[in-house]
Structures are given as structure tokens and as C-alpha cells.
Amino acid sequence: MAALSSTAETARREMSDFKGDLIGPEDSGYDDARAVYNGMIDRRPAVLVRAQDADDVAAAVRFAAAHGLPLAIRGGGHNGGGLGTVDDGLVIDLSELKGVEVDPEARTVRVAGGSTWGEVDTATNKHGLATPSGIISTTGVGGLTLGGGLGHLTRKAGLSIDNLLAAEMVLASGERVSVSADENPDLYWAIRGGGGNFGVVTEFTFRLHDVDTVIAGPTFWTLEDGADVLSVYRDFITGAPRELNGFFLYGSVPPGDPFPEELHLRQVSGVVWCYVGGEDEAAKAMAPLLDNVPEPLLHGVQPMPHPALQSAFDGVYPKGDQWYWRADFVKEIPDEAVEVHQRFGAEMPTWKSTMHMYPIDGAAQDPDSSDTAWSYRDANWGSVFAGVDPDPANVDLIRKWAVDYQEALHPYSAGGAYVNMMMDEGQERVRASYRDNYDRLARIKREYDPDNLFRVNQNIEPAGNGS
Ligand SMILES: Cc1cc2nc3c(=O)[nH]c(=O)nc-3n(C[C@H](O)[C@H](O)[C@H](O)COP(=O)(O)OP(=O)(O)OC[C@H]3O[C@@H](n4cnc5c(N)ncnc54)[C@H](O)[C@@H]3O)c2cc1C
Numbered sequence: 001m002a003a004l005s006s007t008a009e010t011a012r013r014e015m016s017d018f019k020g021d022l023i024g025p026e027d028s029g030y031d032d033a034r035a036v037y038n039g040m041i042d043r044r045p046a047v048l049v050r051a052q053d054a055d056d057v058a059a060a061v062r063f064a065a066a067h068g069l070p071l072a073i074r075g076g077g078h079n080g081g082g083l084g085t086v087d088d089g090l091v092i093d094l095s096e097l098k099g100v101e102v103d104p105e106a107r108t109v110r111v112a113g114g115s116t117w118g119e120v121d122t123a124t125n126k127h128g129l130a131t132p133s134g135i136i137s138t139t140g141v142g143g144l145t146l147g148g149g150l151g152h153l154t155r156k157a158g159l160s161i162d163n164l165l166a167a168e169m170v171l172a173s174g175e176r177v178s179v180s181a182d183e184n185p186d187l188y189w190a191i192r193g194g195g196g197n198f199g200v201v202t203e204f205t206f207r208l209h210d211v212d213t214v215i216a217g218p219t220f221w222t223l224e225d226g227a228d229v230l231s232v233y234r235d236f237i238t239g240a241p242r243e244l245n246g247f248f249l250y251g252s253v254p255p256g257d258p259f260p261e262e263l264h265l266r267q268v269s270g271v272v273w274c275y276v277g278g279e280d281e282a283a284k285a286m287a288p289l290l291d292n293v294p295e296p297l298l299h300g301v302q303p304m305p306h307p308a309l310q311s312a313f314d315g316v317y318p319k320g321d322q323w324y325w326r327a328d329f330v331k332e333i334p335d336e337a338v339e340v341h342q343r344f345g346a347e348m349p350t351w352k353s354t355m356h357m358y359p360i361d362g363a364a365q366d367p368d369s370s371d372t373a374w375s376y377r378d379a380n381w382g383s384v385f386a387g388v389d390p391d392p393a394n395v396d397l398i399r400k401w402a403v404d405y406q407e408a409l410h411p412y413s414a415g416g417a418y419v420n421m422m423m424d425e426g427q428e429r430v431r432a433s434y435r436d437n438y439d440r441l442a443r444i445k446r447e448y449d450p451d452n453l454f455r456v457n458q459n460i461e462p463a464g465n466g467s
Pocket of ligand 1 (some may be wrong): 037082085141143202421457
């Protein structure tokens with residue numbers, strides 16, 4: 001048998017009640033276990049532990065604290081910057097902490113902390129219900145929710161955090177607490193946007209909405225039509241009914257079904273739609289845009305179960321591609337910004353690279369900026385510039401495009417960015433993203449995690465520790 005690393009050995013000895021696997025560098029499954037979604041991330045933890053329940057999580061948190069080990073929490077492993085893993089530290093891998101329990105009468109769903117959105121959407125759809133999630137089904141509920149959570153239902157039902165009713169957490173002390181509007185309300189405020197800074201969430205409870213079959217799919221225009229479409233889209237979407245969601249994009253038509261072969265890999269501009277309601281109302285809601293822009297190359301909108309929409313891009317973006325992305329919140333898109341978009345949209349470096357502008361108006365603007373940690377309730381879009389390619393040789397190419405694109409548009413942005421779509425931009429950017437909420441977050445952090453044990457994230461430093 002291979003010799004174990006000393007940290008893994010110590011962990012096995014000291015955490016003798018731990019129910020899941022503990023995996024060190026000498027174990028055969030180590031390379032698989034340490035791989036995260038972004039193929040660009042290559043970190044070597046001292047030990048990965050696969051928690052089976054909240055007691056396992058608490059034991060691992062206590063062990064990391066006692067040994068001064070850097071600690072990373074992994075939900076779905078999708079984080080762009082690889083914040084679900086860490087060099088020379090301990091990774092609490094929640095991927096075996098599964099479970100989705102729908103209560104159709106109460107219209108709520110309880111979700112174990114390591115679940116993915118595909119698991120949640122499939123279970124809730126059986127009851128004709130859904131809660132706002134993201135656009136890829138393999139993304140973790142944990143990371144996506146704690147950072148905010150935007151997707152196809154944002155305009156109708158708000159961010160994921162706006163539907164988070166309660167959570168079960170393990171704090172830096174190893175203590176387990178319940179969190180809701182009535183219990184530990186300061187933590188309840190902080191985890192709705194504050195990321196994994198405050199503890200490990202072992203269970204989420206979300207509110208559910210009547211969402212079953214949606215009228216959804218993409219409309220693609222030529223790349224050259226992008227500026228015209230964006231100019232109409234910017235005014236159209238903010239005035240559209242909340243039942244309609246549509247994010248603008250530059251990208252390429254995927255090379256496979258259901259797209260016609262002559263369009264495969266063609267670079268395009270587009271909108272990906274999701275309408276909650278009937279086909280006729282959907283057509284009526286989209287008409288003010290479609291009637292005022294050039295004829296599309298493809299209008300692929302049709303009825304589909306909500307989980308089908310939510311997994312529609314899964315095949316394009318499997319685990320292991322190289323990703324480099326940047327992001328910004330946006331309030332307005334002046335003509336000069338449209339020009340910049342069109343210039344970089346026409347220079348996409350690889351077919352998987354893309355720019356999305358996700359609307360975050362409608363129901364996402366119902367709360368005030370100070371109601372949850374997510375502070376940009378006055379922004380209309382979260383934009384993301386994602387350089388993506390399977391080939392590691394193209395890393396510099398995709399990084400340069402994403403960075404140049406975001407930097408050219410940043411002067412037209414609202415200042416901060418969605419923390420879940422940032423990578424390695426540093427502390428100032430984190431502060432800018434929480435704006436006036438940062439100081440309150442830092443005080444709550446000091447109370448619950450004064451030593452900043454949970455720092456492998458877009459970090460909120462405990463007040464007094466240099467903030
Ligand atoms: C292909 C792709 C598509 C995406 N689409 C969307 C989208 O549509 N909408 C959207 O809002 N975002 C989207 N994102 C961004 C996504 O929200 C972030 O990458 C998020 O960090 C992923 O969560 P995860 O649990 O999979 O990540 P991980 O890498 O596992 O975790 C990231 C961080 O989240 C924290 N964390 C995770 N789980 C827990 C937990 N249970 N308790 C405490 N902390 C935890 C930790 O701090 C960790 O550092 C997408 C990302 C990718 C790669």
C-alpha cells in the first residue's frame with residue numbers, strides 16, 4: 001500500500017469517526033479527486049475529505065482550524081478561480097452530501113449542501129415547481145446560491161438568495177446553527193450574497209414557484225447584426241414583463257443537434273429566452289424586440305420542461321475546459337459601450353468563448369440594496385466575459401480577450417461585479433462588489449470567523465484585521 005501523506009495520516013487518526021473517504025497525495029484517486037471544473041486550475045491539497053453529513057463537516061472544520069490548515073469548501077466545483085480547492089490545505093468536498101426533498105404543499109424544497117442544480121430542478125419539476133437557479137445543471141447549489149444566483153428565472157422570481165428561506169450551517173468553531181429570518185438573522189443576511197465566508201452550509205431551504213413547461217430557447221442573428229440587436233435589447237428588456245427573461249450574448253452556434261448544420265460554429269449574436277407562461281403570450285412579449293431588429297438566422301424558441309432549458313448548455317461546457325473570465329455589473333449601455341461590445345464580440349478567440357449579459361432587474365430589484373449582502377439591486381445586468389477552450393495552449397489567448405474586453409467596458413459599468421463570476425481580481429474588487437454592505441459583512445465575519453478560517457473565497461476580512 002502506498003505511503004500516506006502525513007496530513008492525511010494525521011487526519012485519519014484524529015478524525016476516526018469521519019464517515020467519508022479521506023484522500024491524500026499518495027492515494028490512487030488523488031488526481032481525480034483534486035480536479036475541479038476549470039481545467040486551468042491545478043492545485044494540490046494536502047488532504048481532501050468527502051463529508052457524508054454535518055457531523056463530518058464539523059469534524060473537518062475543527063481539524064483544519066486545530067492544525068492551521070488552509071481550508072477550501074467544494075460544492076459543485078464550478079468556481080472559475082478554483083475556490084473549491086487549495087494548495088497544501090484541506091478540502092471539504094461536499095459532493096456526497098446529497099438530497100432534495102420537495103414539500104409541494106408548503107411550496108418549499110430542502111437541499112443538501114453538496115447538491116447540483118440539475119438534481120434540484122429535476123425533483124421540483126415533478127411537482128410543476130422551480131426555484132431560481134443558473135444556466136448549467138452541473139453547477140453546485142452551494143457556491144451559486146451563496147454568491148447570489150442568477151439565471152433564467154431572475155426577472156420573474158429574483159435571485160436564488162431571494163428565495164432562500166433557511167440554512168443549516170457549520171461555523172468556524174465547528175458549532176452547528178440554524179439560520180433564517182428568525183434564527184441568527186445577521187448570518188441569514190450575510191450568506192445571501194456573502195459567499196462561503198461565514199461557514200459551511202449543509203442544507204438550504206428554498207421557496208418554490210409555479211414553473212413547469214417554459215417557452216424557451218435561443219434566437220441567433222449574424223455577428224454583424226449584434227450592435228443593432230443590443231441597441232434595441234437594452235431598452236426592451238428593462239420594460240418587458242417579468243415572465244420574460246432573455247440574456248444577450250456573443251458566441252458561436254454549437255456544432256451539433258438541434259442546430260442546423262450550416263450554422264454549426266458560426267459566430268453570432270443572440271438572446272437566450274425563458275418565458276414562464278403560454279406560447280401566445282411569449283410571442284407577444286418578445287415581439288417588441290423581434291419586430292424591430294433584422295431577421296434572425298434562427299429562432300429556436302419552443303415549449304420545454306424547465307430542467308431541459310437548464311441543462312441545454314451542459315454538452316457545450318463539460319468539466320475540464322480552460323476558463324478565464326471577468327465580470328461587471330451594468331446599469332446602462334450607452335452607444336459607445338455597444339460599439340465596444342461589437343468590436344470584441346467580433347474577436348472571439350475560440351468557439352466556446354462567449355459574452356453574456358444577464359438581466360438582474362424585475363423581481364431581483366424588489367429588495368433594497370441593504371436587505372441582503374448582494375448590494376447591486378440598482379444594476380440592470382451582470383455581464384460576464386468568458387474565454388473558454390479545451391486546449392491548454394490557448395490559455396493566454398482566451399485570458400487576453402476576456403481581460404481586454406472587460407477593461408475596455410469597465411468605464412461604462414456600475415463599478416463592482418458579481419462575486420461568483422470573478423476570478424483573481426483581488427480585495428479592492430471584492431469591496432467594490434459589496435459597496436456599503438462591506439463593513440457590516442466584515443463585522444459579522446469578525447463575530448463568526450475572527451481568524452478568517454474561511455478565506456478561500458472572494459474574501460471578506462474580519463473587521464479590525466486590516467479592514
Ligand atoms: C459553466 C458555468 C456556468 C455558470 N452559470 C452560472 C449561472 O447561470 N448563474 C450564476 O449565478 N452563476 C453561474 N456560474 C458561476 C457559479 O455561480 C460559481 O462558479 C459558483 O462558485 C459555483 O458554485 P459551486 O458550488 O459549483 O463551486 P465550488 O467551486 O464548489 O465552490 C465555490 C465556492 O463556493 C463556496 N461554497 C460552495 N458550496 C458551499 C457550501 N455548501 N457552504 C459554504 N460555502 C460553499 C466556497 O466558498 C467555495 O470557495 C457558472 C459557472 C460555470 C463554470
